[in-house]
Amino acid sequence: MNFFLEIILSALIGLSIFLSYPIVTSKKISRKYQTFLTAIAVGILIFLVSDIFSDVSLILFSGNSLYGYGTNTVFDIEFIASLFAGFFMLYIFEFRPGVELKSFHISLMISIGIGLQNLTEGLVFGSNAATIGFSGVTLVVFTGFVVQNITEGFPIGAPMFGEKKILRNYLPAFFLIGGIPTILGGGIGYYLTSVTFELIFDGLAIGSILYIIVSMSPALFRNINREIKKHLYLGVFFGFVLGLVVNLF
Numbered sequence: 001m002n003f004f005l006e007i008i009l010s011a012l013i014g015l016s017i018f019l020s021y022p023i024v025t026s027k028k029i030s031r032k033y034q035t036f037l038t039a040i041a042v043g044i045l046i047f048l049v050s051d052i053f054s055d056v057s058l059i060l061f062s063g064n065s066l067y068g069y070g071t072n073t074v075f076d077i078e079f080i081a082s083l084f085a086g087f088f089m090l091y092i093f094e095f096r097p098g099v100e101l102k103s104f105h106i107s108l109m110i111s112i113g114i115g116l117q118n119l120t121e122g123l124v125f126g127s128n129a130a131t132i133g134f135s136g137v138t139l140v141v142f143t144g145f146v147v148q149n150i151t152e153g154f155p156i157g158a159p160m161f162g163e164k165k166i167l168r169n170y171l172p173a174f175f176l177i178g179g180i181p182t183i184l185g186g187g188i189g190y191y192l193t194s195v196t197f198e199l200i201f202d203g204l205a206i207g208s209i210l211y212i213i214v215s216m217s218p219a220l221f222r223n224i225n226r227e228i229k230k231h232l233y234l235g236v237f238f239g240f241v242l243g244l245v246v247n248l249f
Helices: 005-024 030-061 073-094 101-132 134-150 153-160 166-192 193-220 226-247
Strands: none
Touching: 005 101, 005 134, 005 153, 005 166, 030 073, 030 153, 030 193, 030 226, 073 101, 073 193, 101 134, 101 153, 101 166, 101 193, 134 153, 134 166, 134 226, 153 166, 153 193, 166 193
16 A cells, blocks of 8 residues: 555544534533433543553563563553653643633543544554555454544543533534544554554553543532433443444454
């Protein structure tokens, strides 16, 4: 596969996040279903953490480990350092003196975390395209990433569900922040395959997504009755399952 075709396909993967725009911005969603969709978004984020770490663990436990019972010390340091960086860059952003975090700030943080995760997807896709070419395997990877990216629109939009004007004003920009890194990763991965790159960006993604889950959780359970709580629990569970099913493609 030539470079330009790979970039086009990477762009389709990254920008497929916009396919969720009509649902996320719908005026017909009641508060109960807004809460349910937000809970699904949290479930998807929880799955993303587990999905990314499953890739990380394959790297950490490969080569130079203690006879298969330990991990690679250099890889450990790279991953843990990036994990700290991903978490604490958002921590510092939120707790700046005199700044009160608003809904679009949370959506921005989510889009950054998802963008970091999508950058690693781009690295994987670019590497596959360069080594395997336009094949059945490449198409399977492409389809899986497209479907997964569509679901990522819900976590980004979720904090702004109750503010439709703000949602419509900021959502396109946040979708670009989440999607464009896929194109960047695809371009880099086509020419350069680096375990260190994957570990660093995966660590940044996990750290930032963990922070986002913590920041979204209090809002979910504030001022809710038993009926809404029931939908919350189901939403988080089905969000995780949705992430799992989508990842099977």
